[in-house]
Amino acid sequence: MDLSMDRVRFLGSSHDYAAAHKVLLGAPMDWTSSGRPGSRFGPQSVRTASELLEEYSPALDRELAEAPFFDSGDVLMPFGDVETSLNNLEAACSRAIQDGKGVLVLGGEHLVTVAAVKALHRVYSDLQVIQFDAHADLRDDYLGQKLSHATAMRRICEILGPGRLWQFGVRSGTREEYALMRKFGMGFADCLLTDEGRSGAAETVIKAVGSRPVYLTIDIDVLDPGAAPGTGTPEPGGLSFLDLTDILMKLRPLRMVGMDVVEVNPMLDASGRTSVAAAKLVRELLLAF
Numbered sequence: 389m390d391l392s393m394d395r396v397r398f399l400g401s402s403h404d405y406a407a408a409h410k411v412l413l414g415a416p417m418d419w420t421s422s423g424r425p426g427s428r429f430g431p432q433s434v435r436t437a438s439e440l441l442e443e444y445s446p447a448l449d450r451e452l453a454e455a456p457f458f459d460s461g462d463v464l465m466p467f468g469d470v471e472t473s474l475n476n477l478e479a480a481c482s483r484a485i486q487d488g489k490g491v492l493v494l495g496g497e498h499l500v501t502v503a504a505v506k507a508l509h510r511v512y513s514d515l516q517v518i519q520f521d522a523h524a525d526l527r528d529d530y531l532g533q534k535l536s537h538a539t540a541m542r543r544i545c546e547i548l549g550p551g552r553l554w555q556f557g558v559r560s561g562t563r564e565e566y567a568l569m570r571k572f573g574m575g576f577a578d579c580l581l582t583d584e585g586r587s588g589a590a591e592t593v594i595k596a597v598g599s600r601p602v603y604l605t606i607d608i609d610v611l612d613p614g615a616a617p618g619t620g621t622p623e624p625g626g627l628s629f630l631d632l633t634d635i636l637m638k639l640r641p642l643r644m645v646g647m648d649v650v651e652v653n654p655m656l657d658a659s660g661r662t663s664v665a666a667a668k669l670v671r672e673l674l675l676a677f
Contacts, residue, residue, distance in 0.1 A: 398670065399438035400452030401459035409455060410674065411484040414462035415496035415503075415650075417473050420536040423620040426655030430663075431462055431494040433654035434670065437663035441671060447633070450675045457492070457674055460484075465496075470535050474503040481507035481646070492673065495650030497537045497620075498525060501605045505544050508646050512601040517544055518554045518593065518639070520632065521607040522623035524561035524575075526568050537620075537651075554593050556580060556635065557610040560623045580627060580635055590638035601645040604673070606632075608651050608666055616665055618657025629665055633672055644677035 402408050414431030421427065444451040463480045465473035481491050481504050493504050498521070509515045519525075519541060526545070530538035545553055555575045569575035576592075579585030609619040612626035652666045 395461060396432060396435045397459040398435045398457075399441055399667070400443045400457075400671075402456045403458075404456070405458045405460075407456050408458035408489060410457040410490040410492055412457055412459040412492045412494065412670075413477070413480055413484070414494045415465065415477050415500040415648075416462050417465045417496045417500055418620070419468050419470050419473065419497070420499055420533065421497055421620050422531065422536070422538065424653065424656055425620065426653040427495060427497050427620055427651050428465075429654050430496060430650075430652035430666075433660075433663040434494055434649070434652055434666045435459070437660060438667035438671065440664055441668055443671075445672060445675050447637070448672065448675045452671065452674060455675050458489075470499070474500070474535070477503040478507045482510070485511055490644070490677075491646045492670065493646075493648035493650070494670070495648060495652070498540045498605070498607050498650045499535060499537045500650060501540055501648055502535075502543050502547075504646055504648060505547060505603055508601070508603055509547055512645060514600045515548060515645075516552045516554065516597050516600050516602045517541075517548065518556065518602055518604050518642075519607075520556045520605070520610040522557060522559055522609040522626055523607070523621065524555065524558050524565035524569060526565040527562065554597075556589065557627055557632075559625050580631060583634070586631070586635040586638060590635060593639065594641055597642055599643055602642045603646040604644055604677070605647070606649045606669065608649065608662060611665065616662040617659075618653050618655075618662030619651050620653050620656070629668075633669070636672070637676060640676055647673050647677065649673070
């Protein structure tokens with residue numbers, strides 16, 4: 389594990405790995421991007437943007453010193469080598485879990501979530517996954533590839549088994565993907581645009597999941613492109629930042645054992661507001677769960 393001090397770290401990162409409750413891992417990979425590549429630059433962009441924030445969250449009345457975490461840097465992901473990249477991330481997550489830490493992954497494309505979930509599922513056989521995303525990502529293959537950002541949740545369903553994926557904010561997908569969501573009753577979309585809908589969705593998931601361990605994955609394109617233009621496949625009609633954080637706070641009773649924020653593409657956002665939004669989101673996740 390890289391313990392060097394001469395690189396950009398996320399705001400408030402501890403230099404004491406042993407005392408950290410969570411480990412932050414960068415996953416700079418966009419090898420299967422089908423739209424606009426560049427999310428491999430997301431992890432460092434989010435870290436840099438975090439320096440614009442305060443360590444204190446008024447919404448949670450907590451600061452990062454109260455939730456110690458260790459930023460271990462970026463996992464080695466050889467350019468274009470999907471299998472080795474995912475294996476390296478899976479191994480890094482497994483090391484952190486074996487050390488009794490939670491993990492928070494910074495992507496990178498959404499396919500990296502598969503590696504993190506595989507590592508956690510070996511420890512937590514009853515793992516549940518909550519996905520915030522504009523896209524269903526439930527295709528069996530995309531452009532002939534089984535391992536793709538567009539197939540990530542399908543691969544995760546195969547790892548976990550049926551009924552363990554909960555999807556929020558999806559507003560784009562194929563007819564087959566929507567049929568799968570209806571079959572398993574796991575989708576929450578337009579209801580999140582109202583406070584009543586967010587409360588009802590949170591209550592449903594909390595009751596169904598109970599005390600079982602949860603992995604939370606957030607594709608930044610769940611936000612409306614006006615709030616987060618820096619992403620490879622933007623989809624109009626998304627959530628505001630406040631809508632997203634509201635539903636996340638409603639889910640705080642859940643037992644989160646791993647998280648990620650993916651698909652930030654700073655190459656597509658000259659203003660940098662997508663990276664800032666993602667950095668603030670990461671801060672709130674570190675403090676909330």
